[in-house]
Amino acid sequence: xxxxxxxxxxxxxxxxxxxxxxxxxxxxxxxxxxxxxxxxxxxxxxxxxxxxxxxxxxxxxxxxxxxxxxxxxxxxxxxxxxxxxxxxxxxxxxxxxxxxxxxxxxxxxxxxxxxxxxxxxxxxxxxxxxxxxxxxxxxxxxxxxxxxxxxxxxxxxxxxxxxxxxxxxxxxxxxxxxxxxxxxxxxxxxxxxxxxxxxxxxxxxxxxxxxxxxxxxxxxxxxx
Amino acid sequence: xxxxxxxxxxxxxxxxxxxxxxxxxxxxxxxxxxxxxxxxxxxxxxxxxxxxxxxxxxxxxxxxxxxxxxxxxxxxxxxxxxxxxxxxxxxxxxxxxxxxxxxxxxxxxxxxxxxxxxxxxxxxxxxxxxxxxxxxxxxxxxxxxxxxxxxxxxxxxxxxxxxxxxxxxxxxxxxxxxxxxxxxxxxxxxxxxxxxxxxxxxxxxxxxxxxxxxxxxxxxxxxxxxxxxxxxxxxxxxxxxxxxxxxxxxxxxxxxxxxxxxxxxxxxxxxxxxxxxxxxx
Numbered sequence: 001x002x003x004x005x006x007x008x009x010x011x012x013x014x015x016x017x018x019x020x021x022x023x024x025x026x027x028x029x030x031x032x033x034x035x036x037x038x039x040x041x042x043x044x045x046x047x048x049x050x051x052x053x054x055x056x057x058x059x060x061x062x063x064x065x066x067x068x069x070x071x072x073x074x075x076x077x078x079x080x081x082x083x084x085x086x087x088x089x090x091x092x093x094x095x096x097x098x099x100x101x102x103x104x105x106x107x108x109x110x111x112x113x114x115x116x117x118x119x120x121x122x123x124x125x126x127x128x129x130x131x132x133x134x135x136x137x138x139x140x141x142x143x144x145x146x147x148x149x150x151x152x153x154x155x156x157x158x159x160x161x162x163x164x165x166x167x168x169x170x171x172x173x174x175x176x177x178x179x180x181x182x183x184x185x186x187x188x189x190x191x192x193x194x195x196x197x198x199x200x201x202x203x204x205x206x207x208x209x210x211x212x213x214x215x216x217x218x219x220x221x222x223x224x
Numbered sequence: 225x226x227x228x229x230x231x232x233x234x235x236x237x238x239x240x241x242x243x244x245x246x247x248x249x250x251x252x253x254x255x256x257x258x259x260x261x262x263x264x265x266x267x268x269x270x271x272x273x274x275x276x277x278x279x280x281x282x283x284x285x286x287x288x289x290x291x292x293x294x295x296x297x298x299x300x301x302x303x304x305x306x307x308x309x310x311x312x313x314x315x316x317x318x319x320x321x322x323x324x325x326x327x328x329x330x331x332x333x334x335x336x337x338x339x340x341x342x343x344x345x346x347x348x349x350x351x352x353x354x355x356x357x358x359x360x361x362x363x364x365x366x367x368x369x370x371x372x373x374x375x376x377x378x379x380x381x382x383x384x385x386x387x388x389x390x391x392x393x394x395x396x397x398x399x400x401x402x403x404x405x406x407x408x409x410x411x412x413x414x415x416x417x418x419x420x421x422x423x424x425x426x427x428x429x430x431x432x433x434x435x436x437x438x439x440x441x442x443x444x445x446x447x448x449x450x451x452x453x454x455x456x457x458x459x460x461x462x463x464x465x466x467x468x469x470x471x472x473x474x475x476x477x478x479x480x481x482x483x484x485x486x487x488x489x490x491x492x493x494x495x496x497x498x499x500x501x502x503x504x505x
Contacts, residue, residue, distance in 0.1 A: 012286025075321070082257070082325035171313050171322075173276065181284040184277035188433055188489065191406045 005193030008186045009200055017182070021175035022204045025164040028095045028172070033157050035096075036103025043104055044111020058108065065105040071166050073098045078170040091172040099160055110152045114145040147223050154216040158209045175201055257326035258455035261305075261464050264329055269308045272298045273328035276313040280489050281334045293485045294332040297351060297452075300477065301330070304468060320344055323455045330461070331453045338448070346456050348465040349503025350449030351478055356386050357424030358441040359412075359431050366419045367440040372397050376418040381408050386421040389445045425498065429489045442497065449505065466503055473502025 009015055047058045065073070078094040081087040089097070118141055126136040168177035179201045186193050264270050274294050275282035282292045290311045302309035312328050319335060322328045323345045336354060337347050358378070360366040377398040380387040390399060400417050402408035409430070412420045420427060424442055431437045454461050472478065478499045482490075490498065 013288055014286050017284075017288050079318075079321045079325050082327070086257075088325075088327065168313075169315055169318060171318075171327075173313055177276070177313065178284075180277045182286075184279045185283045185285060187279050187405065188429065191409060194404075194406060 021178035032099030040107025043108030261460040359427035469503035
């Protein structure tokens, strides 16, 4: 069997370090997601408002975040705020801010999309039944929206988890960085370690994303 | 719903307003972004930017602690300053940004001194030499690139200084380009090319690790140096680092550093060629 460098994974505390790296990636993405979901819901509702100023404001926000590569956003928040405002955010905080800004924008757009996709007769029927506007939202529109949003949100969440690999650029040691450290530290003794180590990284990301999509699948079934 | 939207819009505007006021107050607080020598000693911690994945200069061992030639030096700096050291994992691409924003006090990340970089950061005196090197097989040692046999090629790793140097200075020599160290190594070992050009530290290490290879050209192209860098304008720290280099020179500190961290990779033969003592080449 060819040397895949799997032994490197279990040298010293290497495997534990990979897991710590994974928990760092999970921490950043999960906190950002926890912020994105409620705030995104709010933003999404506001996006459907008829107030032109609000509409423009959120449109500009969404497009800016969408157009900018996440790496650029990370650099702006991490280095840019120090240069212009004198803040010294640590890498983790800067990452959470960027991922939340991104998550809120995208989640908001998903909510907006789901809201406008609810047929008009749903609103009209509610009105005919004598429900107030708030009741219509609470009992009729929101439950339907949430159900439509789950698969879309999972797509966003897994994308956010995978994008945490960029935070190594601002000094946050997450799973991919630990993998590079392990490969490089053993470059001379086992030059093929890259395969084994990246295979493990793949499995770790897979497990993390799989757990999340399974939970979502369960929710989707229960609420349908 | 309408009143709700209104309340939210007001709150949002207020939040933006407050954050702007906050920014204005913050930016006038400091007149320099870096920390002076006194400020570092007062805080009890020095932040040093190092590589965490460049064996054997700055890397993290299997127990999770920083090791390597640069790290050995960094530990000594902290010890002589009487402070704790906080290692910050930096990338080649963001080393300058870290200094410009004062997030680290010193960068010790195998930082080659170049004219462009000198414009934006302040380099201390050097502590190591670096140049290109060429490794070839024992039975066909290449000691010069002149009169090159056009049927032979040289292996390079894409994006390295070796590639740019050879394209500029020896455009007639065919190159075989590889993306990673591992693939270049495999190709060279399988005999696809007569020679392999890379940083001299890399080729020296290769020749020592593998039987049957000789570094015929240990130093090619311009001789560059590696030095510590501080934020532009941080004179107190820069002067201290230069004085420290002189003191360390009297005890041959970097020879000891070499023997502790690099000798397994580069062997004893290149010690004097690579090490710079006292900050003087």
